[in-house]
Amino acid sequence: MQNILDAAIGFSLPHTLEGKTASYIPELSKVDARQLGVAVVDMDGKSWSSGDCHNVFTMQSISKVAALMLAIMDNGEQYVFSKVGMEPTGDPFNSIIKLETMKTAKPLNPMINAGAIAVDSLISGEGVEDKLNRLIGFVRKLCHNDKIWFNQDVYTSESTTGFRNRALANFMKDAGIIEGEVEAVLELYFKQCSIEVNALDIAMMGAVLAGDGKSPITGEVLIPKGIARLVKTFMVTCGMYDASGEFAVRVGLPSKSGVGGGIVAAVPGQMGIGVFGPALDSKGNSAGGIKILEYISKELDLSIF
Amino acid sequence: MQNILDAAIGFSLPHTLEGKTASYIPELSKVDARQLGVAVVDMDGKSWSSGDCHNVFTMQSISKVAALMLAIMDNGEQYVFSKVGMEPTGDPFNSIIKLETMKTAKPLNPMINAGAIAVDSLISGEGVEDKLNRLIGFVRKLCHNDKIWFNQDVYTSESTTGFRNRALANFMKDAGIIEGEVEAVLELYFKQCSIEVNALDIAMMGAVLAGDGKSPITGEVLIPKGIARLVKTFMVTCGMYDASGEFAVRVGLPSKSGVGGGIVAAVPGQMGIGVFGPALDSKGNSAGGIKILEYISKELDLSIF
Amino acid sequence: MQNILDAAIGFSLPHTLEGKTASYIPELSKVDARQLGVAVVDMDGKSWSSGDCHNVFTMQSISKVAALMLAIMDNGEQYVFSKVGMEPTGDPFNSIIKLETMKTAKPLNPMINAGAIAVDSLISGEGVEDKLNRLIGFVRKLCHNDKIWFNQDVYTSESTTGFRNRALANFMKDAGIIEGEVEAVLELYFKQCSIEVNALDIAMMGAVLAGDGKSPITGEVLIPKGIARLVKTFMVTCGMYDASGEFAVRVGLPSKSGVGGGIVAAVPGQMGIGVFGPALDSKGNSAGGIKILEYISKELDLSIF
């Protein structure tokens, strides 16, 4: 496994030159675009890593996976999916058009920004702080890392410039999809996006999903099996923005990427994989990270299809 | 003329039953839906009226006409139309879809909400209060009424529930169409919509437009001729929301309606007409008010076509 | 008047270099792009002309005006507008998106291709030939020219390459907007677009519209007044494709352009104007022709606003 990870890094490093760091969040554009790391955790909790696997980055859209699971655990599947759909979409992650043209303004799925904001409005708690603490607590358990917290500078940067997300949230508020206060939901959303992790953290999270919700370290059930499976389904159909279809063909693993450069992948019954490479392709996915996953999936014949 | 106005009211009153007051702004839904009034001012400043012509109502979208003229006087035509287009649209007044599907996020015209918000961001002044004072001062001159002010309750109601407009403004901020602070522009927009007038006030405003910008009372040039004509063009192509085309066919007069129930019309070289009837049809236009204008236009053969 | 027309040609000729002939219809791309002509007919039937006013060109979208009037004379206003709307649209002339996103697939207005095809399906007659003969007969009367016929080569070229129009027609057939056979309606539409006229012909047609339907030569009523006015309204709100709003501001005359390079304009109660210049701007309007109309409208203060 170690050899494969090292080879994957070697194979993928040149591809980091094809991408660039997220420009629309000022704080993210400053990071070193050449970083690249990978970590794997198997079903016995054994781990391997290579490259910049201890460098931290913000979860961004990867946090949508944790928020969705928490919201379902808080409200039940039925209520959550009365507010957000289950269908993939060919539109970009920040698109607003479907909210207006569909019969209801229900966002198509919980992995696009509109859907994730709607999901955040369902997380239980007294005020933003309490909700955020519950969510970060849950992320810590999934990642088996008690030090996880959010990055204040990135949060400020996102909140100050997040006009498109503010447009989405207000549109859904108008349509009755979001019930609470718009700015409170957005504060939770921007802070959640700014949670800092490293490749090993999310490999651990991937391993929990791969094991249908069980901790590979303690054996504790952290997520009900049904919810773990449901989330993996969304990771296949819409985890990689509007490149999800092509990624499913090329890699074939339930995965979720974030514009911070991370990707979490879950190989059912086998392992979790975490990759980090902040240079993004045109769809917003880690350019080097996709190559790493492609390499590992082919080498080990991991595609679920 | 007095007979025609009385007959127009009689003819149109039953049609108020076909409409209902604006429901999406709570404060507007409370007014008496059976009110109906009309006023006319000719090129010599002579005036006639009938029905509830002294009852006040909020300008709502009628204020877009004044704001556009002030923004052009402040910035020049060229700069204003680098931020907002000149084309009519078949979409509803609060639609966001074109902002996303067009090559630029430039709103199609200054009469839809998105366009009017963009226009408001161009009005000169130090802060919201100064800008609002300048705009209200301009409206007072157009209406020849120094007592005009905005209705605080309606403003609060609009601001508290204006999520769709907040979505539009944030979308345009993200796209670089709006330069200032989003909430400041929205405060100006919501206050401007809440300016209170009566039918006679807007008949006077219509007369100024009919006279290519000259006051029918003092002869003073209040608006440059080119701007007066430009504004009348927009009133024809997009003054009546997405019923502008049909209204042009049936009535044939440059007109602008607001969901407060008012409509201002300008008969080039002849007169201004102000109508008020808060019961709205499905497109957001005064149900009785349209009938009044249809009646007067047919009786006096006023269509510009 | 003669001096004004000569000056208008001189002023506008350089602008023909800014445009190019229609490329999507092969036969149209072959014509000489530097041609430019103008003709005027007043209410007494007196005419003036300058430039290439005897060169023939195909009517293209200008024919939509005649077809609409004939369809209303055949079916009544109410029935025609149950199949096609009255609203302008910010979408390009060959757009299909509104047919899918609106509640009904009814085209927004009779001046876009979809609407014109729907209108053609309403023209009375036994078979395509009979319908075409009726339509050409009507065009001959409007233009006071018995020699008018359609250009077979242009028709063949349009029919062979008219896939977008075929898509629009089939979409409307599926939605029940078009009742007859799709290919028969398209044959009529393509042949009608290929009717050949010159600038004087359409100036005469403009004069008939300017006179509310009366022939300026014989005094005969060729179109009922109500229909003449209705058509002029559409010419203002949607006669110049998605540049109609800007054209209304700059020129302010009911006009209809075609990608053959012609524009017909009607100055209510005063005159008809016909211009021809096959070099088109990016919206599909005659680049030089628009300048001619702008020049004449400003010189003689003809704007209806």
Added chain:
Amino acid sequence: MQNILDAAIGFSLPHTLEGKTASYIPELSKVDARQLGVAVVDMDGKSWSSGDCHNVFTMQSISKVAALMLAIMDNGEQYVFSKVGMEPTGDPFNSIIKLETMKTAKPLNPMINAGAIAVDSLISGEGVEDKLNRLIGFVRKLCHNDKIWFNQDVYTSESTTGFRNRALANFMKDAGIIEGEVEAVLELYFKQCSIEVNALDIAMMGAVLAGDGKSPITGEVLIPKGIARLVKTFMVTCGMYDASGEFAVRVGLPSKSGVGGGIVAAVPGQMGIGVFGPALDSKGNSAGGIKILEYISKELDLSIF
């Protein structure tokens, strides 16, 4: 297995009452809506069945899977996906809106009608007959049934009423996506949709896909492994129209449905499943068929997630 299939039929039969047969293809609306059948073929070629598993039905969209594989075998993956995308879409199967709003008119994926028609234009052969013979020959091999042919009445019915598909094809012809003659491609498409099979036939086809392209009877490689996997990916992300996301959550198997009432499913490495029930739900999927697959997937824990 036999018990499970019998129980699945019993469980699902009441749900046939929730759907109705396809109404937009006249010939399909005539079939008995209460039919329900299922067949399973394992990796050793052993088969089980229950219910109306010998009743024939037309493949409809199920044929898109075979056509896609043949087109890739004819042209290579790269060329095929230069003409059609890989992304799922939240739009209905016959939607045209994305063709206009996306930067290219490339259909989003090969499972929606637009994409399937584009794929058909790539199948090799001299004329429609030759291409159809090649495609039916390939379907016969996949289903291990030499008697398969298309239903002439259904073909005629589809061709006579297929205006929406004609609109899609002409739109793509205009955009250069389809290279050949539009009507020839549509003839192939409509005939392919009319190919008649039964539940056992498609269970066999599913088994070939489940075995990565190998025949479970002869061991012969009928499809290259890479293509078999690629096709299963599309079946997950967009095999069940705009209910693909929800189906992935509920059932979790690569599947493709058709409005004839059939669904083919492939359980990787385990079995193929064919179901038939012509009563369709609102998304166009077999109402009873979905329940059968849900039942079997839960009973045998077959979800790939």
